[in-house]
Amino acid sequence: MSVVIKLLGLQELENEIRATEKALEASRGKLGESQALKKAREKVNQAESIFNELSSRQKSLEWQAEDLKAKLDRANEQLYSGRVKNPKELSNLQHEAQLLSSNISKTDEETLEVIEKAETAEDALSQQKETLRQVEAEWQAEQEELKNAIPGYQARITELRQKRDELIGAIDEQYIRIYERIKLQRGQAVARVLQGACEGCHISLSSAQLQRSRSTNIEKCANCGRILFSE
Numbered sequence: 720m721s722v723v724i725k726l727l728g729l730q731e732l733e734n735e736i737r738a739t740e741k742a743l744e745a746s747r748g749k750l751g752e753s754q755a756l757k758k759a760r761e762k763v764n765q766a767e768s769i770f771n772e773l774s775s776r777q778k779s780l781e782w783q784a785e786d787l788k789a790k791l792d793r794a795n796e797q798l799y800s801g802r803v804k805n806p807k808e809l810s811n812l813q814h815e816a817q818l819l820s821s822n823i824s825k826t827d828e829e830t831l832e833v834i835e836k837a838e839t840a841e842d843a844l845s846q847q848k849e850t851l852r853q854v855e856a857e858w859q860a861e862q863e864e865l866k867n868a869i870p871g872y873q874a875r876i877t878e879l880r881q882k883r884d885e886l887i888g889a890i891d892e893q894y895i896r897i898y899e900r901i902k903l904q905r906g907q908a909v910a911r912v913l914q915g916a917c918e919g920c921h922i923s924l925s926s927a928q929l930q931r932s933r934s935t936n937i938e939k940c941a942n943c944g945r946i947l948f949s950e
């Protein structure tokens with residue numbers, strides 16, 4: 720096997736290691752609670768607090784109405800008991816009863832409005848709970864997938880690194896040094912020759928260079944300095 724093929728193999732191994740490391744990192748980054756899950760939970764909490772507020776408002780209005788009705792009953796009882804004879808006192812009692820009746824009507828009206836709002840809020844709450852349930856199920860499935868994928872990536876990286884080390888051991892050190900130096904400057908040290916041009920810089924090669932790139936010796940692109948690989 721020519722040294723160029725080995726160097727290309729080394730480059731491909733290193734590229735795959737990098738891609739797998741990236742995938743592993745991305746998977747790790749997705750572990751834990753997602754934004755979508757946090758948002759869905761927050762919406763449930765908001766809907767819940769709106770509903771709870773309306774419910775307690777409804778209860779307090781109902782108590783208020785009961786209280787007013789008890790007062791009205793007492794006023795009416797006094798009015799029609801015949802015990803109160805003084806016209807001024809009777810007129811005061813009548814006035815009080817009227818006021819209480821009017822307040823009861825107002826309270827009942829408000830209670831109905833609040834009940835309606837509470838019903839709407841309850842619907843919204845159950846809708847948000849359903850959304851949360853769906854988001855949670857999706858999130859859980861994704862987490863399971865991630866947890867399963869991570870050990871696979873780790874094993875693959877170990878395997879690839881081992882292959883890389885073996886390959887490096889099989890290449891003369893001077894070529895490794897050349898490879899590393901070009902890699903440092905260009906990112907990728909080996910470039911394929913595609914339709915007579917260097918894959919790295921896309922500049923056409925001279926026929927002499929093309930010829931040499933097919934030999935077993937290392938031939939560098941005259942333009943970018945990458946090691947040329949011709950099939």
Ligand SMILES: [Zn+2]
Pocket residue numbers: 910917918919920921922940941942943944945
């Ligand atoms: Zn080039």
